Amino acid sequence: MKVVELRRYPVKSMLGEVVPAADVGARGIAGDRLWAVRDPDGKFGSGKNTRRFRRMPGLFRLRAYAADPAPVVELPDGRRFAATDPDGHRAVSELLGRPVTLAPEASVPHHDEGPVSVITTASLRRLGELVGGERIDALRFRANVLLDVPGNGFVEDTWPGRRLKIGGQVVLRVVRPLTRCVMIDMAQDRVGDRNDLLKTLAEHHELTFGVHATVEQPGRIAIDDPCSWA
Template identity: 70%
Template sequence: MQIAEIRRYPVKSMLGEVLSAAEVDARGIVGDRWWAVRDPDGKLGSGKNTRRFRRMPGLFDLRAYAAERAPIVELPDGRRFPADDPAGHRAVGEVLARTVTLTPEGHVAHHDEGPVSLITTAALRRLGELTGAGPDGTSIDPQRFRANLLIDLPGRGFPEENWPGDLLRVGPEVVLRPVRRLTRCAMIDMAQGHAAERNDLRKALAEHHDLAFGVFASVEQRGRITVGDTCSWA
């Protein structure tokens, strides 16, 4: 069991970065979802409507990269702006066809459910079977689930769902505590990056797995993680 991918999303609900290594603190992957798009009502830009979030089509056309002062946001036409640049706010608003600002996290965390989200290659293979795509899971891009960590595991199934309550050591320093399953929304079927739009993933999870895929974890011990690090039970 080892880390296959590390992903960070410097601005919530925009496309993010694939990393070779990352620092982990009590909040999660450092810089992950630290900024968000906010509308005049104070709701955060998302792919869904809830009490906290507002669906803003077009967010997946934008990409964010971590930077020292504020993330850099890349528009579909290739222009880039720091997330704290008012001119960038206006440009993002033009893409989204609404008035928005980009703001760092305040008293309420930007994460949907918890600090670090995890999925496994075993679960991707099982979902491939459930959608009729075959057992290898290669037809399902892991970026659809916007997880921080993809853990490489043999076989197929949903083994991560047995993890809550245990302590997972990731590499030589970091210890995570899986908390509970992640309930999935329509975002997993939306086109994002090089992953085309689908209409079967959420349906398959609803029919066979209570809409759940992956787990989130809290951070028990901070440190540095690297792709290829071994994961074991602490």
């Protein structure tokens, strides 16, 4: 196994960025989902409605880039602004058709289930077979780490409880499968709308795809890092 793609999403539920390397700490990939769009009643923008999150169509039209001290958000017309800029908040509000601001994480993480999300090429191939032999783009699953794994199947099913070493430093503890929502069928970046992926996972894989993990040993990971069981 080896790392073939690393992604982070500086603002939750916006488009993110592919990075060649990343620092990993107890919270996960540095800068990942550290900010979110917030509406006046305190709920955060997402692709689904929950106690903490509110579905906000249009977020996939925005892209966020990590920066210090706050992410930079890019609008569809190419304008960019810092996540702390009130003019940017107004521009995002106009795009979404609702009043919002951008807010950093407080005491409760913005992650849906865990600090680091992992998917594999083997599972992508299996899901592609189930929907008629198509190639499924990894970006639909918004995972932090894509691992190249030989074969074809939902190999992560046997991973919960195991310790995954990535490169020479980082050790992850795999916790459980990731439950998926309608976001995997939504158009984003280079992929269009579809209506069959979530249904297929419901029928064949209990609505799960990939796993999330906690960080037992921090460090830095990079593309082409080898992976092994610790």
